[in-house]
Amino acid sequence: MKVIIMGCGRVGAEVALMLEQEGHEVTVLDSDPAAFGPLGYLSEEFRGIRMVGNGVDQDALRHAGIEQADAFVSATRGDNRNVMACQIAKHVFNVPRVVSRVFDPIREEMYRSLGLRTINPTRIQARLLKEALEKEEEEPVSAGPGAREEI
Amino acid sequence: MYVIVVGAGKVGYYLAKELVEEQHEVLVIELDAARCASITEELGEIVMQGDGCEASTLERAGVGRCDMIIAVTGDDEDNLVVCQVARHRFQVPRTVARVCNPKNEEIFKRLGIDTTVSATSVIMAHIEQELPTHPLIPLMTLKGGGLEIVEVKVPAESFVVGKPIRDILLPHQSLISLVIDTEGHPRIPTGETVIRAGDEVVAVTMRESEAALRMALTSSKGMGLPGSP
Numbered sequence: 110m111k112v113i114i115m116g117c118g119r120v121g122a123e124v125a126l127m128l129e130q131e132g133h134e135v136t137v138l139d140s141d142p143a144a145f146g147p148l149g150y151l152s153e154e155f156r157g158i159r160m161v162g163n164g165v166d167q168d169a170l171r172h173a174g175i176e177q178a179d180a181f182v183s184a185t186r187g188d189n190r191n192v193m194a195c196q197i198a199k200h201v202f203n204v205p206r207v208v209s210r211v212f213d214p215i216r217e218e219m220y221r222s223l224g225l226r227t228i229n230p231t232r233i234q235a236r237l238l239k240e241a242l243e244k245e246e247e248e249p250v251s252a253g254p255g256a257r258e259e260i
Numbered sequence: 261m262y263v264i265v266v267g268a269g270k271v272g273y274y275l276a277k278e279l280v281e282e283q284h285e286v287l288v289i290e291l292d293a294a295r296c297a298s299i300t301e302e303l304g305e306i307v308m309q310g311d312g313c314e315a316s317t318l319e320r321a322g323v324g325r326c327d328m329i330i331a332v333t334g335d336d337e338d339n340l341v342v343c344q345v346a347r348h349r350f351q352v353p354r355t356v357a358r359v360c361n362p363k364n365e366e367i368f369k370r371l372g373i374d375t376t377v378s379a380t381s382v383i384m385a386h387i388e389q390e391l392p393t394h395p396l397i398p399l400m401t402l403k404g405g406g407l408e409i410v411e412v413k414v415p416a417e418s419f420v421v422g423k424p425i426r427d428i429l430l431p432h433q434s435l436i437s438l439v440i441d442t443e444g445h446p447r448i449p450t451g452e453t454v455i456r457a458g459d460e461v462v463a464v465t466m467r468e469s470e471a472a473l474r475m476a477l478t479s480s481k482g483m484g485l486p487g488s489p
Contacts, residue, residue, distance in 0.1 A: 165337050167363055189313055189337040196340075196371055215315040216341070219349055 113138060113178050115164035116185030116196050120210065122150035124182060137172050138162050139181045164194040167201060180206040188213050192220050192227075199225065241258075261285065262326045266312030267333030269296050271358060277303060277334060287321050313341045315349055328354040336364050343373045369403075396474040399462070405466045409437075412477045416457035419480055428453030431465070431472035438462035440463045 110133045114125045117139035129135040137145075143158035145151060145159045162169030164183065175181065181198035184192035188211045195209035208226045211217035217229040261284045268290035279286045280303060289312040290296050296309045310317035312331065325331065329346040331339035336359050343355035357366050357373045362381040367374065385397065387454050396409045414421060420428050425436055439453060440446045440460040447453060453462065455477075465473050 139402050154394075166361060167367070176301075187337065187342040189335070193337040195368055201367055202369055213314065216313070216345065219315075219345060222347060238381075 110134070110179045110180065111174065111177055112136070112180045113170070113173050113175055113198075115139075115181070115183045116191075117144040117149060117159075118152055118184065118186060120152050121182075122152065122155075125157060126152050126155050127232070129155055131158050136160055138164050138173050140164070165190055165197065167197055170194070170197060170202065175202045175204060178202070180204065181208075182197065183209045185210075188216055192216070192225065195225055212244040261328065261383070262322075263287075264289065264312075264318075264321055264329045264346075265322060265324045266290075266329065266331045267339075267358075268292075268299050268307065269328075269332070269334060271332040273480065274307060274358060275330065279390075280304075280306065288315060289321055295398060311343065315336055315345055318342075318350060321337040323350045323352060326352055326386060328356065330358075334360070336360055340364075340368060340371065343368075344371065346371055347360075351423040376416045396470060398470075398476075402464075407464060408467055408470065409462065409464055410473070412461045412463065412472065412474060414455055414459045414461060415478055415481045418455075418457070418478050420455045420477055421457060424451060425449050425453050425455065428455070428476065430463075430476050431469040432474050434463055434465040434469050434476075436461055436463045 112128055112133050114121050115138045117125070117137050118245060119135060123175045125135050125137045126133055137151065137157060138160050139145065139162045140161065142161045151159065152204045160173050162173060164170060164185070175198060181195065181204045184196045185191055191211060195207045198204040199207045208228060209220065211220060211227045212231050214229055214232055217227045221227045263271050263279055263284050263286050265288045266284060267420050268276070272288060275430050276286050281371045285292045288299060289310055290307060291301070291309070291311055291427045293309055296307045299307045307319055326420065329341035329343065329352050333339055339357040339359065343357045346352040346353050356375040358367055358378065359368060359376050359378045360380065362384065363404050365378055365381065366374045399411050401408050401411045409410065421445055430436070436449055437448045439444055439455065440462070441448070441456065442458040461477055463473060
């Protein structure tokens with residue numbers, strides 16, 4: 110599968126490496142060249158394509174090969190950039206699989222109702238944190254192997 | 261009319277000012293506190309501080325009863341989202357977005373934004389009008405269908421000079437709908453109308469046929485297709 114990932118932050122870099130190691134053809138797009146530098150998050154093991162470009166610019170997307178892409182993921186910090194890029198991928202370039210990260214739950218709900226596939230980290234993380242807290246009350250969380258006995 | 265303007269940069273400021281002068285009810289939404297303060301100072305209590313992309317901000321602004329929302333921040337993606345949230349969540353009847361990248365105009369229209377304004381496109385159109393190397397000027401794009409109305413100035417060396425329209429070979433789905441002579445007199449053409457050097461020809465064409473149409477009306481060889489007179 111040919112995948113374009115927009116945004117090379119922690120999440121974008123992680124998804125890129127995971128997919129690339131599973132044998133997919135991955136291109137990572139970020140508007141900041143420093144994202145691919147020594148201070149960036151992308152592992153040196155990543156053998157896909159690193160490309161500097163603005164994902165809400167259709168010329169940059171074309172340059173990244175969006176016309177042949179099977180999937181597009183947007184994971185920048187900006188909700189608006191993410192939903193705009195995904196809408197371009199879906200409606201202009203007809204990419205079959207498009208997923209957008211959207212932090213704002215209200216915007217996420219709206220774009221989902223408009224037919225975009227969205228992931229809302231805010232709700233997911235809040236739920237996970239709450240579940241972790243609730244578990245702690247029932248059973249003490251282990252500090253490591255053998256730690257429980259010491260308690 | 262109740263108009264909400266999102267973004268109080270230079271464009272937003274002058275737009276709000278003009279709208280207030282024309283007696284409209286105006287609310288400007290701006291994120292930056294200092295900018296809000298200076299506009300309040302100059303134009304009065306017409307500013308609300310907040311992020312216009314957030315549904316809660318728009319709700320506080322009374323977006324439900326507004327007649328038009330105009331997004332004029334400096335970022336195309338923000339302007340798109342403001343208009344989409346206003347349209348889909350609050351059923352605002354008319355949405356207008358400023359776009360910086362002219363290529364986004366078509367995308368925005370496809371995504372349901374009623375009107376887009378691109379300073380880049382406007383300036384480009386002016387440049388194209390001035391430059392002799394751009395004899396074809398796009399006048400307007402018709403919604404849907406990929407049709408455009410364009411204007412072509414016929415140069416003296418053109419193959420079509422002195423020919424009646426019925427003898428001119430035009431690309432597929434192109435139609436000459438108006439001929440304006442050098443004195444500025446417009447004529448609705450028939451097949452008998454003869455094209456003269458310096459005439460401005462207004463034609464309807466498919467976007468893909470633009471280049472061929474320009475060639476047909478300006479080149480000294482016409483369209484150069486087999487069978488051309």
